[in-house]
Amino acid sequence: MYKCYKCGEVIKDTQKLEGLVRCPRCGFRIMYKLRQPAVRRIKAL
Numbered sequence: 001m002y003k004c005y006k007c008g009e010v011i012k013d014t015q016k017l018e019g020l021v022r023c024p025r026c027g028f029r030i031m032y033k034l035r036q037p038a039v040r041r042i043k044a045l
């Protein structure tokens with residue numbers, strides 16, 4: 001997931017063009033990388 005630096009649009013489906021990700025809303029290229037909430041299971045004995 002990416003969040004646009006400019007307009008704050010959150011893009012789930014990223015269209016990667018040679019490693020570049022564009023905001024479909026404003027076309028801005030600089031984005032935050034958002035980490036998906038990782039579900040980690042910790043082994044509990």
Ligand SMILES: [Zn+2]
Pocket residue numbers: 004005006007008009023024025026027028
């Ligand atoms: Zn944008």
